[in-house]
Amino acid sequence: MTGAQMTDTPEALIEVRDLAKTFDVSKPGLVRLLEGLPVQALKAVDGVAFSIRRGETFSLVGESGCGKSSVARMVVGLDRPTRGSVVFDGTDLAALRRRADIAPLRRRMQMIFQDPYASLNPRWRVADVVAEPLDAFGLVRSRSDRTEKVAEVLQQVGLSPDDGRKYPHEFSGGQRQRISIARALAANPDFVVCDEPTSALDVSVQAQILNLMKDLQQRFGLTYLFISHDLSVVNHVSSRIGVMYLGRLCEVATAGDLFRHPQHPYSRLLLDTIPDVAMAGRARAPVPGEVPDPIDPPPGCAFHPRCPFANERCLQERPEPARYGHSTVACHAVEEQRIPPFSRSNTGR
Amino acid sequence: MALLQVDRLRVEFPARQRTLVAVDDVSLSIDAGEVLGVVGESGAGKSVTGAAIIGLIEPPGRIAGGEIRFAGRRIDCLPDDAKRHIRGREIGSVFQDPLTSLNPLFTVGQQLVETILAHSDRTAADARRHALRLLEEVGIPAPAQRIDAYPHEFSGGMRQRVVIALAICAAPRLIIADEPTTALDVSIQSQIIALLKRLCREHGTAIMLITHDMGVIAETADRVAVMYAGRIVEVGPVRQILRSPNHPYTQGLMESIPRLGSDSAPLAQIDGAMPRLHEIPVGCAFHPRCPDASERCRETRPALRMVADSASVACLLFDDGCADD
Incomplete structure (x- = not known):
């Protein structure tokens, strides 16, 4: 349905077509029966389509509950999509049923999670945490190969091979995130999904991790799908960015285009709300309203x-994504050219 | 000073x-x-x-x-x-997580009234009027309908507004x-x-x-x-x-x-x-x-x-x- 317009790049490593995920959020069956309640569905993701080129960083941004993490989980196969497909290097993941067919692709895609305190098993030594993908995919033949490979990846992320003997609790938050990165790298992946990798970290540590991730991307030619709510981080790391609102993509643009000429009114709103350190003493324009309930989204x-900029048409007809310049935007007001050019300076009244 | x-x-x-x-x-x-x-x-x-x-x-x-x-x-x-x-x-205080600063078992109105009564000698009816004024001041839309709602019925931003209303109810300096x-x-x-x-x-x-x-x-x-x-x-x-x-x-x-x-x-x-x-x-x-x-x-x-x-x-x-x- 919306697939065609957003994906037209030839050398895409990942292609996401009309992806949708619906969660059943109804009351338990008996309660529903007794109280005569209907089945309720939450459309966490609805018709999302984008492609990620080899070697680039594609980011998804949006506020909590917009569906960005659900997309990430479906892309790596942790969740099964309700509709649509994820094509990895020419292979549709949903079409693969046999474990033996999926495993080689699984090795090539890894994930880094948000909370380095929850994503590492506290009872495992760091060497075992890092070696888990090696064991799972049968990538090493001997004990000494395994030790050698673990030492190598630990050094790549700036830790010492001796750290492999320690337990996760002996490390700080930033070092733990280095361990999760080492685990992701152990299987020599092509594609890494990073779900808010720095939002649990302090800024000085965040800078270390972002620099490390960038450095590793250049060294190993990694492709990243980066999920974040922090626009200044996204601006720093991304080649292209998709802005999500209530389960749908409202704008896909290059980082430069999005931050200089945002087109969708929601992208503009997000840009206006970034606290800017250079703006000391100047007030942001507070944006009215909140994200509506996703169980009962507005029509x-x-x-x-x-x-x-909403008018009568916006209240009734759902906008479909279309191309404007180099960006893809789903907005009636943009289509009808009802929106004045964006300028960040005149919003800081 | x-x-x-x-x-x-x-x-x-x-x-x-x-x-x-x-x-x-x-x-x-x-x-x-x-x-x-x-x-x-x-x-x-x-x-x-x-x-x-x-x-x-x-x-x-x-x-x-x-x-x-x-x-x-x-x-x-x-x-x-x-x-x-x-x-x-x-001295009033506002903490990070609005969900843990509010008691889930009482309506926001009850919590505001209790706090107001603890810090002043208003009557209960007067305290409720003051609670309504506070909710309006912190920007809760339609406070008269929302005052009897429980914290879980508010969004995160609205909850933090309620916490701020609690913090300012005795007009701290x-x-x-x-x-x-x-x-x-x-x-x-x-x-x-x-x-x-x-x-x-x-x-x-x-x-x-x-x-x-x-x-x-x-x-x-x-x-x-x-x-x-x-x-x-x-x-x-x-x-x-x-x-x-x-x-x-x-x-x-x-x-x-x-x-x-x-x-x-x-x-x-x-x-x-x-x-x-x-x-x-x-x-x-x-x-x-x-x-x-x-x-x-x-x-x-x-x-x-x-x-x-x-x-x-x-x-x-x-x-x-x-x-x-």
Whole structure:
């Protein structure tokens, strides 16, 4: 449905087509029966389509509950999509049923999670944590190969091979995130999904991790799908960015285009709300309204209740993504050219 | 005279092996109607400083030295019931997670009325009217319908507004806001900041804003204190500290923040991490990570000194004429 317009790149490593995930959030069956309640569905992701080129960093941004983490989980195969498909290097993941067919692809895609305190098993030594992908995919033949490979990846992320003997609790948050990166790298992946990898870290440590990830990307030619709510981090790491709102993509653009000429009113809203260190003493324009309840989203364009440019058509008809310049935008106001050019300076009244 | 004056505060937590010093020799002051930002990374001691001011240090932690004066009166050594009297009525507090600050079993109206009755001699009906006014003031739409709702029926941003209403219900002169926007989305964050600033302006309430987010500090605070390993390393007017920081730690911190409009060059990074409480080095606590550290920094602990008008820094580079490094 919306697949064709957003994906037109030839050398895509990942292609996501019309991806959707619906969660059943109904009350338990008996309660529903007794109280006469309907079945309720939450559309966490609805018709998302994008492609990621080899070697680039594609980011998804949005506020909590917009579906960005659900997309990430479906892309690596942790969740099964309700509709749509994920094509990795020409192979549709949903079409693979046999474990033996999936495993080689699984090795090539790894994930780094947000919370380095929850994503490492506290009872395992770091060497075992890092070697888990090696064991799972049968990548090493002998004990000494394994030790050697673990030492190598630990050094790649700036830890010492001796750290392999320690337990996760002996490390700080930043070092733990280095361990999760080492685990992701152990299987020599092509594609790494990073779900808010620095949002649990302090800024000075965040800078270390972002620099490390960038350095590793250049050294190993990695492709990243980066999930974050922090626009200044996203601006720093990304080649292209998709902005999500209530389960749908509202704008896909290069980092430069999005930050200089955001088109969708929601992208503009997000840019306006970034606290800027250079703006000391100047007030941000507070944005009215909140993200609506995803169980009962507004009809038409989901953003219309907060949109300063909404008209009658936005209340009824859902906008489909279309190309404007180098960006893809789903907005009636952009289509009808009802939106004035963006300028960040005149919003800081 | 300053509304709040903290002098050489020291907070200790006895542990099995040794005593951990979470806040060490911290002095700061807040004037009426002023927003003081306290910024630092996790473990820097900023929340413990806030908790010490409102008298919420959990035993066995204790204030081991220094003085806290509020409106000229010493409040750190008061008995518990006198402290409780100050807490809420004179000093309000807003914490990070609005869901844990509210009781899930009572409606927001009940919680507001209870708090109002505890701090004033209004009648119950009058307290409810006051609760409605407060909800309206903090920007809850249709307060008359929402007052009897439970906390779980509110969104995160609305809950934080209710927490702020609770904090201001006795019209305190100082609010300690500990990471009030950290659990919220960016667009909601800007609403809560605008609300805090409006309260500060309209009622002359002073705010001590504790956060790790330099962006929030930049647009909210009048002055900022930067903390590292339990000590204040730099304090001064917010523009000055953010634009031309003096302390090497503040400089590194500012440079490590990704900025809009900058290219994708690697971020400046401070190597290493803040020391844990049991391994704070002697001398300047920052010296193992400091690019400008000298032999003296390993032995001598720098004191906070005035460097320019109203900005102070604790660094030996700025100590008595040795600034020519």
